[in-house]
């Protein structure tokens with residue numbers, strides 16, 4: 001069901017207030033051909049209603065002829081900002097960038113954040129954004145989880161389907177995604193609400209079973225028969241199963257890049273307003289699947305780059321895979337048990 005302009009303006013005002021937007025600050029709204037018109041028009045109204053100096057920067061799309069999907073997270077690395085000094089200059093001069101285009105996993109994003117500019121990504125449909133307006137409660141839960149991740153030395157993930165994998169941790173920071181940018185230099189994604197980190201390089205070993213009903217992104221498909229992935233020293237060395245496995249293996253092979261089989265981020269979902277089922281109710285290209293990434297109790301892992309965390313691996317291939325029914329253990333303590341978040345750690349740390 002669609003959302004009224006009034007509701008969407010109101011949602012932006014809540015998120016911008018949580019993001020501490022002040023009168024007189026400069027906001028630049030970054031758009032491209034895939035930007036949702038209602039998200040844009042309501043952002044322009046909300047930012048001006050809060051006294052901001054508002055710009056809009058519209059950039060032509062890139063990589064259309066290289067990517068095999070139109071999903072903005074499927075083909076990474078270069079963006080319309082690559083080599084575009086004038087566009088970088090306006091964004092670096094802004095206090096807040098509303099990214100309605102998708103800069104994620106780009107070197108330009110880091111360059112903009114370094115100077116203290118805040119970036120908030122928002123590319124899901126308006127009704128999804130309004131259903132998951134972030135809250136300070138979301139932030140508290142995610143911060144507690146990412147604190148546990150930042151203190152842990154090892155993550156062990158198991159499931160009844162046969163997943164049994166160990167990751168060593170500590171080389172990279174823990175990231176908290178809670179949907180608003182309340183500190184200078186912060187990046188976040190509305191909607192989200194999950195904690196993640198990256199495994200130490202070459203440290204992942206074991207197997208992951210993507211079970212029936214688990215989700216592949218950007219494929220936006222629910223796996224119909226299990227896919228078994230063998231992991232050795234940080235890389236997927238085999239991807240076996242039925243048609244879903246063949247499709248995943250062929251898609252990753254099309255990038256002709258051995259780094260596509262390395263791990264990107266690992267973590268778990270904490271958003272009670274996100275649902276595993278939502279993807280089954282949307283046309284494939286109508287969403288980037290944030291319900292799948294954020295639903296409470298998932299184990300979200302991904303293949304691809306680690307430059308987002310400060311690593312030196314960049315690859316244009318990025319696959320996000322949220323699993324149900326896993327137990328995620330940090331240094332022997334269950335953070336998620338059979339797909340249910342154990343919030344006890346929140347009481348300990350807050």
Ligand SMILES: O=c1ccc(O)c[nH]1
Nearest residue numbers: 073177189192302320
């Ligand atoms: O918000 C996001 C979206 C995609 C991703 O891979 C990480 N975080």
